[in-house]
Amino acid sequence: MAKELFNRYVWLIDMLQRYGRLTRREIDELWMRSEYSGGRPMARRTFMNYRQAIQVMFDVNIECDSSTYEYYIEDPEALEGSGARVWALNTLAVNSLLDESQELRERIVLENIPSGQKFLRIVFEAMRENRLMSLSYRSFRRVTASHSLVAPYFVRLFRQRWYVVGLSVEEHKIKTYALDRVTSLELSDRTFVYPEGFEPTDYFKDCFGITYGERPVEVVVLRVSALQANYLRTLPLHESQVESERGDRYSIFRYRLKITPDLEQELYALGFWQAEVLAPQSLREAIATRLAESLSCYNDK
DSSP: OHHHHHHHHHHHHHHHHHHSEEEHHHHHHHHHHSTTSTTOOOOHHHHHHHHHHHHHHHOOOEEEETTTTEEEESOGGGGSSSOHHHHHHHHHHHHHHHHHTGGGGGGOOOOOOOSSHHHHHHHHHHHHHTEEEEEEEOOTTOSSOEEEEEEEEEEEEETTEEEEEEEETTTTEEEEEEGGGEEEEEEEEEEOOOOTTOOHHHHTTTOSTTOOOOSOOEEEEEEEEHHHHHHHHHSOSSTTOEEEEEOSSEEEEEEEEOOOHHHHHHHHHHHTTTEEEEEOHHHHHHHHHHHHHHHHTTSOO
């Protein structure tokens, strides 16, 4: 029953996001076409209860325009971006959609996220209680696992992998741990003090990917083919992305980023799709070198 109620809340949010403004009559028409109605209209009291529950559970306020009697989400921009609330709502919306489409389950192909779920609950518990974690970690660069005591600050999902970012007690610095490379994880009896003023959303703000950059922010300029530009417009490489020039054959995009291995790897991959780094010069040379090394693998020996 709880899952069904969640799905109904998400359904209402989804309808208001999709249509912007709806009267009670329009909501009822959509409701009657959904699997949740059971062929019965939504009672006014039920609708009001859903509004209140959505405000409490998701911090989403559904207002009513007294001049048109239309209902709308007060702050729709808050449901955009990459915050945890947005991610949770999107996940619930997809789950709700899948529940509605059981007859299509063999025609729905999803990406698997193979890493981390096994340890996520422990990490969340450690964050809630500000407890240190004792973890064994085997990096792809090492043969044997290392053991660390970590104060978990926040978690991040990137490219189908979960990461926990926290303070390594032994090294006295913030490090990033991929949960798919954690071999064991236990809660410690020791606690830590979460640093005042620390903002997880700001930590990677000037970085692409999951690698934190120590270098200063630089202006990165890319020239990409007209076809590739369409992909970058619909899925920006970074939130700082600005399209400064647009033509029939190519576009130029600008970013404010720290140069990190993750960024170099991404630009290296984009190079195969006719993306050219124009600036900074050091990054252009680094990508050119990597592309030349790849090309050499195909030269006749």
